[in-house]
Each structure stands twice: as C-alpha cells, then as structure tokens.
Amino acid sequence: MYRPIIKTLWWEDGRLYIIDQRYLPEREKIVELKNIRDVWSSIRNLSIRGAPAIGCVAAYGIALSALKTNIQDREKFIQVITRDINYIKTSRPTAYNLFFALSRMEKVLKERKNITVEELKQRLVKEAEDIYREDIKCCYMIGINGATLIKDGMNILTHCNAGGLATSGYGTALSVFFIAKKQGKRIHIFVDETRPVLQGARLTTWELKKAGIPYTLICDNMAGYLMKQGGIDMVITGADRIARNGDTANKIGTYSLAVLAKYHGIDLYIAAPHSTFDLSIRDGREIPVEERDGDEVRRIKGHLISPVDAPVYNPAFDITPVNLIKGFITENGIINKPVISGK
Amino acid sequence: MYRPIIKTLWWEDGRLYIIDQRYLPEREKIVELKNIRDVWSSIRNLSIRGAPAIGCVAAYGIALSALKTNIQDREKFIQVITRDINYIKTSRPTAYNLFFALSRMEKVLKERKNITVEELKQRLVKEAEDIYREDIKCCYMIGINGATLIKDGMNILTHCNAGGLATSGYGTALSVFFIAKKQGKRIHIFVDETRPVLQGARLTTWELKKAGIPYTLICDNMAGYLMKQGGIDMVITGADRIARNGDTANKIGTYSLAVLAKYHGIDLYIAAPHSTFDLSIRDGREIPVEERDGDEVRRIKGHLISPVDAPVYNPAFDITPVNLIKGFITENGIINKPVISGK
Numbered sequence: 001m002y003r004p005i006i007k008t009l010w011w012e013d014g015r016l017y018i019i020d021q022r023y024l025p026e027r028e029k030i031v032e033l034k035n036i037r038d039v040w041s042s043i044r045n046l047s048i049r050g051a052p053a054i055g056c057v058a059a060y061g062i063a064l065s066a067l068k069t070n071i072q073d074r075e076k077f078i079q080v081i082t083r084d085i086n087y088i089k090t091s092r093p094t095a096y097n098l099f100f101a102l103s104r105m106e107k108v109l110k111e112r113k114n115i116t117v118e119e120l121k122q123r124l125v126k127e128a129e130d131i132y133r134e135d136i137k138c139c140y141m142i143g144i145n146g147a148t149l150i151k152d153g154m155n156i157l158t159h160c161n162a163g164g165l166a167t168s169g170y171g172t173a174l175s176v177f178f179i180a181k182k183q184g185k186r187i188h189i190f191v192d193e194t195r196p197v198l199q200g201a202r203l204t205t206w207e208l209k210k211a212g213i214p215y216t217l218i219c220d221n222m223a224g225y226l227m228k229q230g231g232i233d234m235v236i237t238g239a240d241r242i243a244r245n246g247d248t249a250n251k252i253g254t255y256s257l258a259v260l261a262k263y264h265g266i267d268l269y270i271a272a273p274h275s276t277f278d279l280s281i282r283d284g285r286e287i288p289v290e291e292r293d294g295d296e297v298r299r300i301k302g303h304l305i306s307p308v309d310a311p312v313y314n315p316a317f318d319i320t321p322v323n324l325i326k327g328f329i330t331e332n333g334i335i336n337k338p339v340i341s342g343k
Numbered sequence: 344m345y346r347p348i349i350k351t352l353w354w355e356d357g358r359l360y361i362i363d364q365r366y367l368p369e370r371e372k373i374v375e376l377k378n379i380r381d382v383w384s385s386i387r388n389l390s391i392r393g394a395p396a397i398g399c400v401a402a403y404g405i406a407l408s409a410l411k412t413n414i415q416d417r418e419k420f421i422q423v424i425t426r427d428i429n430y431i432k433t434s435r436p437t438a439y440n441l442f443f444a445l446s447r448m449e450k451v452l453k454e455r456k457n458i459t460v461e462e463l464k465q466r467l468v469k470e471a472e473d474i475y476r477e478d479i480k481c482c483y484m485i486g487i488n489g490a491t492l493i494k495d496g497m498n499i500l501t502h503c504n505a506g507g508l509a510t511s512g513y514g515t516a517l518s519v520f521f522i523a524k525k526q527g528k529r530i531h532i533f534v535d536e537t538r539p540v541l542q543g544a545r546l547t548t549w550e551l552k553k554a555g556i557p558y559t560l561i562c563d564n565m566a567g568y569l570m571k572q573g574g575i576d577m578v579i580t581g582a583d584r585i586a587r588n589g590d591t592a593n594k595i596g597t598y599s600l601a602v603l604a605k606y607h608g609i610d611l612y613i614a615a616p617h618s619t620f621d622l623s624i625r626d627g628r629e630i631p632v633e634e635r636d637g638d639e640v641r642r643i644k645g646h647l648i649s650p651v652d653a654p655v656y657n658p659a660f661d662i663t664p665v666n667l668i669k670g671f672i673t674e675n676g677i678i679n680k681p682v683i684s685g686k
Contacts, residue, residue, distance in 0.1 A: 025650050190656075193640065193648070195538060195562040201640075201649040209650055217653045219538035219640055221563035221596025225661035228598060253564025255571060256603060263602050297536065297544075297562055300643045305536070306544040307368050307552055310560045313533075318568035 002136045004169020005178065006207065009048060009057050011129065014067050016060045020047040021165055025206040033057070036065045036084045043091035043098075046197060050166020051240045051276055052135050055097030058088045059128035062105045066124045077117045078109050081124070085109075093288045094249050094317050096241035100275040101131050131275075132168050138273035139170035141331035146176030146236065146271055149334070152185045154233045157223060159192040160251035161203035162238025162271060172238040172271035174207055176329060181213050189215040190232060192223060194251060196296040196314065220253050227264040235261045236329070239272040246322030247284025252315050258324035267326035274330060284319035292316050345479045347512020348521065349550065352391060352400050354472065357410050359403045363390040364508055368549040376400070379408045379427045386434035386441075389540060393509020394583045394619055395478050398440030401431045402471035405448045409467045420460045421452050424467070428452075436631045437592050437660050439584035443618040444474050474618075475511050481616035482513035484674035489519030489579065489614055492677070495528045497576045500566060502535040503594035504546035505581025505614060515581040515614035517550055519672060524556050532558040533575060535566060537594060539639040539657065563596050570607040578604045579672070582615040589665030590627025595658050601667035610669035617673060627662035635659050 009018045016033045022045070023029040031047065033039050039061030042048050048057050065084045071077045085102050092098060108127045109120070150156070156177070160166075163174035171178065180187055189208055194200035201217055208215040218226065226232055235257055241249040248254070248270050261268045281287065294312030298304060306312075328335040352361045359376045365388070366372040374390065376382050382404030385391050391400050408427045414420045428445050435441060451470045452463070493499070499520070503509075506517035514521065523530055532551055537543035544560055551558040561569065569575055578600055584592040591597070591613050604611045624630065637655030641647060649655075671678040 026647070192564075193538070195536070195564060198648050201653070205649050205653050209653075215654065217640060217649055217655050219563070219595070219657075221535075221538060221599055222656065222658065222661075224599030224602055225595065225658065226656070228661075252562070252568060256564055256567030256599065259567055259603055259606050260599060263606065297560060300648065301646050303644050303646055304369070305541050305643065306548050306560055310544070310548050310552075311558065312560050313565065313569070314562075315565065315568060318565075318571075 002140050004136055004164060006164030006169050008053050008165050008167065008169050009060065011060050011132070016057070016064050018042060018048045018057060019165070021049060021203060022047055024202050033061065033064070035068065036061055036087060039064070040088055040091045049199070050161060051095035051097040051238065052139070052167040052172070052273060053165065054092065054095045055101035055275055056132045056135055056168050058098050059101040059105055059131045061088055062102070063125040063128040066121045072117055074117050077120065081109055082106065092290060094240045094290045096278040097275045104131060135168040135273065135275070136170055138331040139167050139172060139175045142172050142271050142273065142329055143170065143175030143179035145331070145333050146269070146329040147179040147183055149234070149269065150176065150180040150185055150187060155188050155190060155231055157190040157192065157232045157235045157257070158204060159200065159237045159254055159257055160194045161199040161207070163204055163207040165203050165207065166238060171207070172273065173236040174204065176236055176271055177208070177213055178211055181211060187213065189213060190226060191215050191217050192220045192253065193217060194253060195220055199251070223257055224260045227260055227266060232266055235266060235268040236271055239270045239276050240317055241287050242270065242272060242277045242328070243281045243283045243287060244279050245283045246325060246328070247287070248320045248322070248325060249284065249287045249289065249317045250320065252318050255318040255320045258320040262324050268324060269327055269329050270325055271329040284321060287319055289319065290316040345483050347479055347507060349507030349512050351396050351508050351510065351512050352403065354403050354475070359400070359407050361385060361391045361400060362508070364392060364546060365390055367545050376404065376407070378411065379404055379430060382407070383431055383434045392542070393504060394438035394440040394581065395482070395510040395515070395616060396508070397435065397438045398444035398618055399475045399478055399511050401441050402444040402448055402474045404431055405445070406468040406471040409464045415460055417460050420463065424452055425449065435633060437583045437633045439621040440618045447474060478511040478616065478618070479513055481674040482510050482515060482518045485515050485614050485616065485672055486513065486518030486522035488674070488676050489612070489672040490522040490526055492577070492612065493519065493523040493528055493530060498531050498533060498574055500533040500535065500575045500578045500600070501547060502543065502580045502597055502600055503537045504542040504550070506547055506550040508546050508550065509581060514550070515616070516579040517547065519579055519614055520551070520556055521554055524554060530556065532556060533569060534558050534560050535563045535596065536560060537596060538563055542594070566600055567603045570603055570609060575609055578609060578611040579614055582613045582619050583660055584630050585613065585615060585620045585671070586624045586626045586630060587622050588626045589668060589671070590630070591663045591665070591668060592627065592630045592632065592660045593663065595661050598661040598663045601663040605667050611667060612670055612672050613668055614672040627664060630662055632662065633659040
C-alpha cells in the first residue's frame with residue numbers, strides 16, 4: 001500500500017543507494033554512498049535534497065557507519081557514532097527533518113545501555129528503516145488528506161520539488177497531486193522552474209510526466225502575472241522547517257509566492273510530515289537560513305550567465321510568516337494555523 | 344553633453360552597426376546589419392532589445408533600406424519603403440517605441456510630396472538620426488530627473504536591462520543610477536537576473552560594472568525576501584509600452600515586483616521617454632503581450648534544463664496596473680499618475 005512510487009534512496013543488504021538528482025532529468029544515475037563522508041557530500045552538493053529525503057539518507061548514513069566500524073568497545077562505539085551524527089548535522093542547516101532523524105538515531109544510542117555493540121548496530125539500522133517507512137506512510141497520508149482540498153479542473157501552482165525525489169518516494173505537495181489524479185480528478189500543475197538550482201524545471205516536471213499529470217513549466221517571475229489572469233486556483237508547496245507558530249522555511253521564492261497568492265486571494269497550503277515541525281522554536285526568526293555559493297546563481301549547469309566575478313546574494317530558503325499560509329497538509333489531517341499557539 | 348556612454352547601435356557612412364547582445368557579457372561582438380531582413384532578425388532574435396533601442400534600430404533600418412534601393416520612381420519608392428516599414432512592425436508586438444519610430448518614418452514618406460526620391464532618402468536618414476539623438480537626450484534627462492529621487496546610501500532594485508544597451512546608449516532606469524553616481528551619491532543596485540533571457544544577469548551587471556556602481560545579482564524569486572528584510576529602498580524599471588492611464592507593459596516579472604513592492608511599502612518608479620507612451624490606448628488591457636518560444640525557458644544558453652518536451656508558458660512581458668506604480672520618470676520630469684485621465 002505504501003510502496004514508494006519513485007526510488008529516491010534505498011537500503012539493500014546493508015548498502016545505501018541514491019539517485020544522484022544533479023543529473024536529472026537527462027540521466028537517472030544511481031550512486032552508492034559508501035561511507036559517512038559520501039553521505040555528507042551527497043546532502044551538501046544536492047545529489048539528494050528535499051527535507052524528508054535528507055532526514056532518511058542521514059539516518060541510513062548513520063546505520064551505514066555503524067555497520068562499517070569494527071569497534072567492539074561499547075563506549076568507544078557510541079563516541080564514534082555520535083561524532084558521525086554531529087558531522088552529518090553540519091551538512092545543511094535549514095531542513096529540520098535532518099535534525100529530527102539524527103536525534104532519533106542519537107536516542108537509540110543513549111537509551112540502550114544494556115545491549116551489545118552488535119545489537120546496537122541492528123537497532124540503529126532498524127531505526128533508520130523505521131524513519132524511512134514512516135516517511136513513506138506520512139507522505140501517502142499527506143496525499144490522501146490534501147486531495148480532499150482538490151476540486152476537479154483545478155490549476156495548482158507548486159514551487160521547487162516537493163515530490164517523491166524530496167522524500168522517501170511519495171512526496172508531500174506532489175503526493176496530493178498523485179492521489180488526486182488516482183481519484184480521477186483532472187488537475188493541471190504550474191511548475192515554477194525554481195532558480196537557482198532549477199528543482200522545478202528538472203525534477204518536478206520529470207515526476208509529473210512520469211505520473212501522467214499535465215503541467216506547464218514557468219519561470220518563477222511569471223507566477224504573479226498568471227495569478228492576475230486567474231490562471232491559478234491554489235498554491236501548494238513543501239517545507240524545510242516549520243516553527244511552532246506556523247512560520248515556514250521553504251525554498252527561496254516561496255515567500256514571494258505567498259505574498260502574491262495573498263494579494264490575489266489564492267490559498268497557499270504547506271504540505272509536510274510531522275518531522276518538518278520544529279516545536280522547539282517559537283517563530284520563523286529562529287530558523288537558520290542557509291546561504292549557498294554564488295556560483296549557483298552565476299552558472300547554470302556549469303555555464304556562466306553573468307560576469308564571472310558578479311557579487312551574488314544566494315539564500316537557499318526564505319521564511320513565510322504564518323499569516324500568509326491558509327493551512328498545513330499533514331499526515332494527521334489539515335491543520336489550520338497556528339500549529340500550537342503561545343508557549 | 345549627450346554622448347552615449349555605451350555604443351549600443353550606430354550609423355556610420357550609411358552603414359548600421361549593433362552590438363549583438365546575445366553574446367554579452369563574454370563577448371562584445373559587433374555586427375553590421377546589411378539589409379531590412381537583418382534588422383528584422385536582430386530585433387526578433389534579441390540581438391538588439393529594449394524598447395528605445397528597438398525604435399532606433401528600426402528607424403535606421405528604414406533609412407538603410409531607402410539608401411540601398413535603386414528605384415527612381417517616387418511612387419514605387421514610397422510603396423517599397425512602406426512595405427519595409429510594415430515588415431519591421433511585425434518583428435515584435437509589445438515595445439511601443441518601435442511603432443512610434445516607424446510612424447515618424449512613415450510621416451516623412453507621406454508629407455514630402457514635392458521632393459525627389461534622393462531628397463526623400465536624405466530626409467529618412469535625417470529622421471532616423473533625429474530619433475536616435477532625441478533618444479540619447481531623453482535618456483540623459485531621465486537620469487537628471489530621476490536622480491532627484493535618489494538619496495545617498497539607497498539600495499535600489501531593478502529588473503531586466505533598462506540601460507544603455509536598451510536605448511541609444513544612456514539608458515532609462517540605469518541612466519538614473521549613472522547620474523546619481525556622477526552626483527556623488529553612494530548607491531547599491533540589486534539586479535534581478537530576469538529569466539528567461541537573463542538580461543539582468545548578462546547586461547545590467549555588465550553596465551553597472553563598467554560604470555563602477557556596486558551591485559548584487561539575485562534570482563528573480565529572491566526580491567520579495569530581500570524586501571521583507573528591509574534590503575530594498577526603491578524599485579526602478581524601464582517600460583515597453585505605457586497606456587494612457589499609466590498601466591505599463593514591461594519585462595515579465597515586473598508585475599510580481601510591483602505587487603511585492605506595494606505589500607512592503609516600497610515605491611516603484613517606471614523610467615521611460617515619451618516614445619514609450621501609447622496615448623492611443625486607454626489602459627493595459629489593450630497592450631498586446633508577446634509570447635515567445637518555449638525553448639527560451641527550456642534551455643539556457645542552448646543547454647536543456649527541463650524535459651525536452653516540457654510544456655511551457657513564456658510571456659515576454661506583463662502588465663503592471665497604474666495603482667501599483669508610484670510615478671513615471673520621464674525627460675520632462677516626474678509624472679505622478681495617472682498620465683492623462685479619462686478620454
């Protein structure tokens with residue numbers, strides 16, 4: 001029932017594989033991540049991206065590390081694996097699912113005081129597999145819940161890639177579209193290309209095409225004009241971190257879309273599993289926003305599009321305040337904001 | 344005093360030259376346009392772009408056509424040149440300066456009933472040169488007038504390229520920056536890269552660098568987040584056509600910027616010469632918006648960034664309603680909207 005529809009990452013006989021998303025849509029290149037450094041790099045360089053997928057691959061990375069080590073001493077083992085957990089935490093700062101998954105792995109290490117190193121290894125593998133399976137199930141349920149919002153004939157705008165490739169294989173925003181399509185609803189998706197890394201143009205189009213859902217690719221700066229012409233009925237995106245009050249970090253450009261949607265009276269929904277909600281922080285001001293290398297803007301697929309030394313501002317995410325969000329599509333149902341009020 | 348600071352196009356001994364802007368910023372490739380078909384193609388394929396520059400090159404194109412023909416019969420000459428004028432009108436539909444310039448050339452043909460073909464040719468060349476020189480002067484005065492709005496230390500956002508390259512050599516929005524800089528004001532420009540054709544990333548950065556004006560390049564979808572953080576004090580763009588009520592066609596993305604600026608309480612000014620104002624039409628609904636080939640979105644510098652067959656929506660312009668515009672910077676001063684009310 002909850003089988004992933006896209007194999008974004010998978011664990012097989014103690015080995016960890018991903019699709020290297022940098023080569024999509026031209027090439028479905030499968031890569032084995034052989035050690036913790038491979039896992040760190042694959043997250044940092046965007047071979048694997050999308051908050052839930054980052055959480056899953058990070059957890060499996062720790063499982064991999066655990067299986068690979070020959071350390072027999074329990075304390076030493078815990079020390080080494082804890083170091084790896086802290087190392088993976090430095091790969092990307094914004095996606096909360098990374099920290100959510102790693103804190104579960106950390107908890108396994110801490111709570112099982114009376115078991116052997118071999119048992120600990122098996123527990124860590126099982127925890128990673130649980131995180132992965134729960135993500136698939138959550139995403140499926142997000143689709144089921146979100147589809148209740150979708151009416152036949154709707155034109156829906158999405159930003160970046162909140163699809164199977166951004167999760168363990170079902171997607172968040174795209175899961176809603178997949179389920180709506182299965183239910184026989186005719187929908188049409190406008191896909192923001194999503195500069196600078198073009199996850200919309202490269203990945204979301206690829207997934208929608210596979211799923212047989214009609215779509216139209218646009219540049220990010222066209223969304224407002226489309227809304228003005230009545231071309232958009234709803235906006236659904238994913239999220240990288242959601243604060244307790246509902247303020248949401250998501251791919252750069254989401255905030256602009258949210259303002260535009262508000263101005264045009266269009267509902268914006270955020271689709272995300274519980275692992276994206278960071279209840280430890282009060283609001284969006286506390287969410288760290290990653291700034292990435294300027295060459296992501298100056299170059300597209302390696303080709304220079306500006307002066308080679310052009311000064312660049314390149315925040316990977318922005319923060320959308322909860323007042324611009326209509327609601328949150330989660331595995332437990334549609335939450336109308338705020339998520340949890342006050343402290 | 345009004346010497347162009349960038350040689351975008353020039354007429355020399357009866358020959359017409361342009362910088363082929365498709366190769367900027369890597370290469371300053373100079374091309375001679377040898378006949379009316381060359382002129383048509385250079386406009387259509389964006390070798391030369393920007394509403395005022397299109398007007399100038401179109402006028403020179405007609406002068407070129409006139410000089411090249413051996414026709415001695417006056418009626419036949421007028422017929423052939425009129426055909427060329429109508430042909431050039433089909434190159435791009437939105438920029439009003441094209442029609443403004445060509446209607447002046449048409450008027451020369453129509454009004455000089457008692458002069459010879461040779462004299463007509465000289466009159467057409469002179470009219471093209473007048474259009475060119477007036478554009479330089481207008482752009483310079485736009486700079487002088489616009490600079491009165493600029494305060495020391497301002498961060499100003501611009502979209503697309505409304506610079507020397509978009510005009511006979513001085514610019515509209517960028518003229519304001521050039522003059523403010525000359526006046527010793529410290530300014531910093533945020534440059535929208537301006538997908539799909541990247542005129543901001545390729546051309547505006549190149550001009551600002553030449554002028555020694557500090558700038559930062561951003562993706563179009565970052566502007567809203569910058570505004571939210573208080574990073575933008577003012578927005579100035581050019582225009583491709585302005586209706587009688589002030590509704591303005593400009594590069595796709597301008598409308599989104601205008602909504603975002605309004606939401607954040609930031610003033611948006613449009614900088615444009617009188618040749619961009621189309622007083623024959625009441626409002627923006629009557630402005631034709633050019634849709635261009637989907638490959639402009641699917642490919643960047645020839646390199647595919649999406650599925651090869653991705654359906655695309657690619658409007659080259661959008662319409663910003665006058666209620667989102669603070670004012671118009673023209674050669675005659677700052678006009679507060681509406682330009683001309685009623686009919």
